[in-house]
Amino acid sequence: MAENILTSEVLEPYAQALMSLGQSNDLVDRFGEDMANILDTLNASADLKTLVASPLAKADVKKAVLDQVFGDAIHPFTRNFLMLLVDRRRVMFLEGICQQYQKLLRKLKQAVLAEVTSTVELSDDQKNAIRSKVIAMTNANSVDIETKIDPELIGGVIIKVGSQVIDASLRGQLRRITLRLTSAT
Template sequence: MSNQAVANRYAVALFQLAQSKGTLDQTGEELEVIQSVLQGTPELEKTIQHPKVTLVAKQNVIRNSFAGKVSQDVLNTLLLLLERQRFSIVPELSQAYKQLHHDLLNIAEATVYSAKPLTNEELKQVEIIFAPKAEKSRLIATNKVDTELIGGLRVRIGDRIYDGSIKGQLNRLERNLLAGNR
């Protein structure tokens, strides 16, 4: 079974547990904190993945690192992943949990590519305009600068791309001219 499939199973179980306890937001935030800690401290991940470190020592490292900072349910999930030698799926689990939460709230994430950085107000405007197009009640947009666009915007929501950039228009014009269309 792929790591993504395993992560999805753990995410669904943790999501259902958090939903029953009314801690959906808190659990999501805790998973994001854990993921950022793991990314920020590669030594921690090396220790956890090292084959010569015993399971008990690994569990103590996790307890010392996260006890009191995350809920008991999240801590138990981490310890279970350690025990089953699946700790490497924590980033996928966090992402799968986030997707489940967004699906429940009818939220989508978008990446907005622009030739220059957008202001917060411009980003909010994009969120308002594109939320109905994505058939979502809310859109969470992040801006990435791509100077090759020349001008305009390219918005990616899931697997959909809305390209209103000058580069995109020039590419479409070139294809039409090569195809003999006007």
């Protein structure tokens, strides 16, 4: 419940405002790239994530660090957006706003997100095969793939698209066999 309130009251309006700015300036895709870049950077740096989320860090320090980290790698409008988030004390929600923007972008482009969990990093051919299967399943125009590594799967993959889950992992197959064997006795 709290997550829905956060999404509707904070994340959605900022993501929607950025989307509107992108649409009016034909920068929707560029902002999408910027959001992906920001998310990747936040996920790669626990220190940056901590600084952004910290209510104790001063606004000018946050602005200086964000400007130094992202600089010319992001569009000037995106940089101004980050500074606005700092000024309005909403930068702690940066990760969620970026994710919400990406959801809006996928909806606009009739794309879906496939969350793929595997035991090892997937090759480009494997990602393309998954992409093709998900497109056939959902009739989407395109598929964004987000990968996670889980060595406990033993082998195979788990693909989650929206509320649908396809468990093609060895762990899942063993669980199904166990259920069949126990229900047969």
